[in-house]
Amino acid sequence: MSTSLPDYGALGYKEIIATLDGSVVTVVINRAKYRNTFGGVLDKELINVFQLCDRDDRVRVVILTAEHTAPAYCSGADLTNGWNLLWLEESEKEGEHAHRDSGGQVSLAIMNCRKITIAAINGHAAGVGMTALQLPFDFRFVWAGARLTFPFVRRGIAPEGHSKASYLMLSGAVVSPDSKHISDLYHEIIPTREAVYPTAKAFAEELAANTSQVAVAYTKGLLQHPGDSIEENHLLDSRAIKLLGSSADGHEGVQSFKERRLPKFTGTLSKDSSPWFPWWKRVDVSHYKTKL
Amino acid sequence: MSTSLPDYGALGYKEIIATLDGSVVTVVINRAKYRNTFGGVLDKELINVFQLCDRDDRVRVVILTAEHTAPAYCSGADLTNGWNLLWLEESEKEGEHAHRDSGGQVSLAIMNCRKITIAAINGHAAGVGMTALQLPFDFRFVWAGARLTFPFVRRGIAPEGHSKASYLMLSGAVVSPDSKHISDLYHEIIPTREAVYPTAKAFAEELAANTSQVAVAYTKGLLQHPGDSIEENHLLDSRAIKLLGSSADGHEGVQSFKERRLPKFTGTLSKDSSPWFPWWKRVDVSHYKTKL
Amino acid sequence: MSTSLPDYGALGYKEIIATLDGSVVTVVINRAKYRNTFGGVLDKELINVFQLCDRDDRVRVVILTAEHTAPAYCSGADLTNGWNLLWLEESEKEGEHAHRDSGGQVSLAIMNCRKITIAAINGHAAGVGMTALQLPFDFRFVWAGARLTFPFVRRGIAPEGHSKASYLMLSGAVVSPDSKHISDLYHEIIPTREAVYPTAKAFAEELAANTSQVAVAYTKGLLQHPGDSIEENHLLDSRAIKLLGSSADGHEGVQSFKERRLPKFTGTLSKDSSPWFPWWKRVDVSHYKTKL
Numbered sequence: 001m002s003t004s005l006p007d008y009g010a011l012g013y014k015e016i017i018a019t020l021d022g023s024v025v026t027v028v029i030n031r032a033k034y035r036n037t038f039g040g041v042l043d044k045e046l047i048n049v050f051q052l053c054d055r056d057d058r059v060r061v062v063i064l065t066a067e068h069t070a071p072a073y074c075s076g077a078d079l080t081n082g083w084n085l086l087w088l089e090e091s092e093k094e095g096e097h098a099h100r101d102s103g104g105q106v107s108l109a110i111m112n113c114r115k116i117t118i119a120a121i122n123g124h125a126a127g128v129g130m131t132a133l134q135l136p137f138d139f140r141f142v143w144a145g146a147r148l149t150f151p152f153v154r155r156g157i158a159p160e161g162h163s164k165a166s167y168l169m170l171s172g173a174v175v176s177p178d179s180k181h182i183s184d185l186y187h188e189i190i191p192t193r194e195a196v197y198p199t200a201k202a203f204a205e206e207l208a209a210n211t212s213q214v215a216v217a218y219t220k221g222l223l224q225h226p227g228d229s230i231e232e233n234h235l236l237d238s239r240a241i242k243l244l245g246s247s248a249d250g251h252e253g254v255q256s257f258k259e260r261r262l263p264k265f266t267g268t269l270s271k272d273s274s275p276w277f278p279w280w281k282r283v284d285v286s287h288y289k290t291k292l
Numbered sequence: 293m294s295t296s297l298p299d300y301g302a303l304g305y306k307e308i309i310a311t312l313d314g315s316v317v318t319v320v321i322n323r324a325k326y327r328n329t330f331g332g333v334l335d336k337e338l339i340n341v342f343q344l345c346d347r348d349d350r351v352r353v354v355i356l357t358a359e360h361t362a363p364a365y366c367s368g369a370d371l372t373n374g375w376n377l378l379w380l381e382e383s384e385k386e387g388e389h390a391h392r393d394s395g396g397q398v399s400l401a402i403m404n405c406r407k408i409t410i411a412a413i414n415g416h417a418a419g420v421g422m423t424a425l426q427l428p429f430d431f432r433f434v435w436a437g438a439r440l441t442f443p444f445v446r447r448g449i450a451p452e453g454h455s456k457a458s459y460l461m462l463s464g465a466v467v468s469p470d471s472k473h474i475s476d477l478y479h480e481i482i483p484t485r486e487a488v489y490p491t492a493k494a495f496a497e498e499l500a501a502n503t504s505q506v507a508v509a510y511t512k513g514l515l516q517h518p519g520d521s522i523e524e525n526h527l528l529d530s531r532a533i534k535l536l537g538s539s540a541d542g543h544e545g546v547q548s549f550k551e552r553r554l555p556k557f558t559g560t561l562s563k564d565s566s567p568w569f570p571w572w573k574r575v576d577v578s579h580y581k582t583k584l
Numbered sequence: 585m586s587t588s589l590p591d592y593g594a595l596g597y598k599e600i601i602a603t604l605d606g607s608v609v610t611v612v613i614n615r616a617k618y619r620n621t622f623g624g625v626l627d628k629e630l631i632n633v634f635q636l637c638d639r640d641d642r643v644r645v646v647i648l649t650a651e652h653t654a655p656a657y658c659s660g661a662d663l664t665n666g667w668n669l670l671w672l673e674e675s676e677k678e679g680e681h682a683h684r685d686s687g688g689q690v691s692l693a694i695m696n697c698r699k700i701t702i703a704a705i706n707g708h709a710a711g712v713g714m715t716a717l718q719l720p721f722d723f724r725f726v727w728a729g730a731r732l733t734f735p736f737v738r739r740g741i742a743p744e745g746h747s748k749a750s751y752l753m754l755s756g757a758v759v760s761p762d763s764k765h766i767s768d769l770y771h772e773i774i775p776t777r778e779a780v781y782p783t784a785k786a787f788a789e790e791l792a793a794n795t796s797q798v799a800v801a802y803t804k805g806l807l808q809h810p811g812d813s814i815e816e817n818h819l820l821d822s823r824a825i826k827l828l829g830s831s832a833d834g835h836e837g838v839q840s841f842k843e844r845r846l847p848k849f850t851g852t853l854s855k856d857s858s859p860w861f862p863w864w865k866r867v868d869v870s871h872y873k874t875k876l
Contacts, residue, residue: 082546083537099534104526111522116754138754156504156545156557158511158532169511170408170430171499180476187765207755211737218742219753230695231867234688240742242683245667253740254666265740283523374838375829391826396818403814447837448796448849450803450824461803462700462722463791473771575815
């Protein structure tokens, strides 16, 4: 998988800027002149970069952020030409059931990335800037002054975005991060816009240095894809523990603990993950014929 | 469906008072002389009015409340003759599995109502006054002085009511709305009893004026009936977005946004909803022979 | 089931001390010289005592706690010999899929106990001391000074423990009970170590005196094993209500309420539970051949 290592700065992205620093990739939304709306090729580039980070063994954490001087973190869908209802030409011929929302496609790419993902929300956010660009992340750091809204029902449309989203979606209200209706979503609320990304970066670096890549991937799997019963959970986590406990990273975890030092984990998803992982069915629904 | 429009004031209800004002229906529990217990024909009248509101295109929001001078919002089941264990005579002959709890029947009618539902809890609440008359609503406004309790295990019985209910059900404790064990349930906690309904009404009117009836119904569907996986969610919300984005309400949502004005949504569930909606199986379990 | 009543003090436990007082069993972790690590026969003794309490009609509440002078409530897995990856010799031959994590086995025993379960966490907790020894309980009381952590990804391993666990599992951070990331887990946060158990005990005694054993078991069942849809929930809770409402405890619940006195419930799981309960499939996954 990692035979040809991508040079993130040289991938020719137009609407994002991606940089690898140590084992942390930072992705900056680069559409400030369009108020960082979700439009153009932003969707395709985000899908691409999260898929690359998923496969690149050098990467342990991915941060999505914006310029803190931009008008917004993401001000929602680009409505210049109305709702973006074209995904593939073939899907149009197939019928309405073959439509794939581009926000949902981005969400899936982020959720399927086996590395730790962090959103550093250093500006206002609306619509898909709340759903696809926040909800699928493992951790969210936010500017205290951000105005946040899921305005879908006030625009005659329904949200994409994956469950657990609160009934804020039904009211379309504008709230602050410290609102009781949304504060649980955020790992940390930060007073100034310019401090959001550095805080997230420091958090990312500490995690990148001291966590096992394979243990993180398995733990994300257990959190996102638990079994259908407590017994099935038990069979899944027992197997994960057996595999990891017998691995080099599992031994290093014990050894560093006994020697009271920080761990040095060398395991990677390419060489140290069992064929059993992922244990759930991963369906590529981007093709217009895919049905479940 | 909406060929004959109901005159809510002339439906002959005995234990509720229903009024249509603009596109907001207010339902007042009218059993103050019985401490607003859940008894008599209250269950059947509540089921009836929520089913009517579901079908009546004029209605966008339904509020349930009580007189703020009543002894309680709802003080629980009427225990004069013990637990209400008779639903239909036929079900008695069929056996215990054919029993249908009346609180559960009311809950289903509220949850199946495709309009925005609000509970304005301006007094104390216990038992079924917590479960059926609060949990199924989209938004709950509550008086700060309300005493709230799920006393089931202290009365030798189990709760009806649909999941997500906290372990307050296991202790049967009496709590205030600002208790950490229950405060998340409430959209707003209001200092005085008399202000609860006006606050809920103002909230309802703003939503009624500025949200799309069809978008609300689809969004409620996505929140209550998500898919079994993130891929299935994506297929569902993509289709909802395609349908709504191509509709008159979808266009008006974009247009009003561009013109920086409030929207005027004209779409209704009778004429503008796709046969695809609802996408989940709706089972009428009120018949005693119905099995799943 | 309850034909031979266990004498908890005479069961020969080595690493726990169990005491029956009225209808409350207290289980004290007794490995202070090993910093209360999860090792030795602690797993087997915990499984045994929770299975006994499940069947013993005299027991209404079970509390797990530690000496408040111990180095920790539970400081995690005993790592003296690395990760504990041996469950049964046969399972080793069968293959990695036959491994059963011992923390998971303890979790299942606690979750399957039909009585009210309380963890009184009067010291620090890490790893399996957070997962198996806290998450499966109905109520958790905690010392405000406790240092709490899920360090799995920092030890090269994945957590056992059953869902709902937060993304603290992904960061492995050390937090205090009042951290916004974990405070919801706790019923009450208590200033001093020595007051944690007495507070939990008083709470347990009040519940033991005033709740119905059968109603508690059915309510736990409805919370842990709801139906797959709101209709299925309704059929389940209707049946539970019919059964309980017709029972002696159901009558006593109504009678004591009318007479404004505390209830005296005499129903027990051995003699008053319907063969319909439990309505879900209980799978014993401790055998190495068990598959789902």
